[in-house]
Amino acid sequence: MMRALCSVVILAVACGLLPAGIRAETAAPAEGVALAIVYDTSGSMKATVGDSSGKSEPKEVIGKRALGAVLRRLQQFAAREESPGVRRRIEFGLFTFDGNRIRPLVPFGVFEAKQAGTWPQRIPAASGGTPLGLALETAGRAVLRSPLLHKHVLVITDGENTVGSAPEVLLRLLQNEAAAQQTALAVHFVAFDVDAKVFAPVKQLGATVVGAIDETELNTQLGLILEKKILLEEEEPATTPQTH
Numbered sequence: 001m002m003r004a005l006c007s008v009v010i011l012a013v014a015c016g017l018l019p020a021g022i023r024a025e026t027a028a029p030a031e032g033v034a035l036a037i038v039y040d041t042s043g044s045m046k047a048t049v050g051d052s053s054g055k056s057e058p059k060e061v062i063g064k065r066a067l068g069a070v071l072r073r074l075q076q077f078a079a080r081e082e083s084p085g086v087r088r089r090i091e092f093g094l095f096t097f098d099g100n101r102i103r104p105l106v107p108f109g110v111f112e113a114k115q116a117g118t119w120p121q122r123i124p125a126a127s128g129g130t131p132l133g134l135a136l137e138t139a140g141r142a143v144l145r146s147p148l149l150h151k152h153v154l155v156i157t158d159g160e161n162t163v164g165s166a167p168e169v170l171l172r173l174l175q176n177e178a179a180a181q182q183t184a185l186a187v188h189f190v191a192f193d194v195d196a197k198v199f200a201p202v203k204q205l206g207a208t209v210v211g212a213i214d215e216t217e218l219n220t221q222l223g224l225i226l227e228k229k230i231l232l233e234e235e236e237p238a239t240t241p242q243t244h
Contacts, residue, residue: 029183031082032089034146035074035230036108036139038132039067040157040192041096045126047158049193050214059158059193062215064120067156070222071116077231078113091146094119095139099128100163102135108142131163133170140174140185151178151185152230156222158192168201175205188225192218 048056093108178185188208196211203209212218
């Protein structure tokens with residue numbers, strides 16, 4: 001049985017034309033998960049919060065551990081068979097910040113399970129601003145190019161957008177591009193040590209938005225999104241983005 005479509009349900013573009021750089025898939029989408037993670041490496045990630053033992057540690061250290069747990073779960077998921085002799089398909093990319101630009105730390109492509117354990121250690125030290133909107137756009141377009149059916153972007157961030165267009169503006173564009181491809185895109189925000197209300201605009205467009213104040217909550221929220229949204233596709237009732 002096909003999994004439920006993601007919580008971000010897209011309106012069809014009235015003109016029926018594809019935006020530049022996006023190409024319609026002529027074949028039916030293949031079963032599998034396309035996931036891009038946006039990991040905040042802005043300077044505020046140097047600040048400390050409570051770790052799992054109750055001590056204080058920099059958010060960038062805690063975040064890398066949490067990301068490692070996510071990658072281990074993906075390794076487990078990928079190792080299981082979709083059907084006898086057929087491994088589950090995952091395409092994956094990891095995007096961080098590089099000043100005012102976006103860095104594809106792990107370029108989007110086939111999930112390399114054997115290498116995944118090394119990826120958190122490659123994340124650069126926290127510095128600079130927070131181009132969340134640009135990162136969402138970059139990650140979202142990478143996912144939309146995937147032939148796999150279940151398309152997700154997971155954003156782990158501790159602050160508001162400070163560089164470039166706002167996430168909600170670019171999410172709306174991604175929604176239109178997805179609609180033109182007759183597909184759907186699910187977006188999930190984990191607000192780490194920041195009020196989740198900051199991301200109310202993307203929530204109104206159908207994105208999942210949850211908060212986490214320390215390492216324990218971060219691991220819990222990431223685990224829930226991974227199990228209930230991304231891998232099992234147990235989506236909340238879909239919402240239709242508002243148009244103006």
